[in-house]
Amino acid sequence: MQHPTLASVFLAATLLAVPGLAQAQSQNPPAAAARTARPAYGSPLALEQARRVVAAGQARARELKVPDGVAIAVLDSRCHASLIEVQDGSSAGVAPVAQDKAYTACAFRVDTQASQKFLAGGGSGAIMLKLRDFTPIEGGKMIVSGGKLVGAVGVSGGTSAEDAEIANAAAAALN
DSSP, X not given: OOOOOHHHHHHHHHHHHXXXXXXXXXXXXXXXXXOSSOOEEOSOOOHHXXXXXXXXXXXXXXXXXXXXXXXXXXXXXXXXXXXXXXXXXXXXTXXXXXXHHHHHXXXXXXXXHHHHHHXXXXXXXXXXXXXXXXXXXXXXXXXXXXXXXXXXXXXXXXXXXXXXXXXXXXXXXXX
């Protein structure tokens, strides 16, 4: 009798986890109302659009009075950095985390808030911890325009809930 290799078990678990992520999102009414399928990639957003996204995020961060400042990273639809801004007083580690959250939203075409909730459910959700470059922490949001993913924004520096609020405001700047 042959035993499955660790790689084949991991592959099978990964294939089961990704559809499970979509199922978890559909059980979350706000996420289900927002979209039923992952958006197709569109043309990359322009630098001026990235600046509007960052400005909207900064405005929300000021409203929330995040005490130590945040980093806001904007990626284009190819998941390449368009603009990264770090507020004065922010911790040194927030910029890379903001980039990781934005990358997760862009590359996997999923908002990280839903990913964090799915992971918190345990079971098959734990497999996400092994997905390469996947950061299931609130604060990563797809930027969708005309039904297409044109970029993503990641925020780090506040609480997870604050990061998510700032990312939501930033992503809405193009609508």
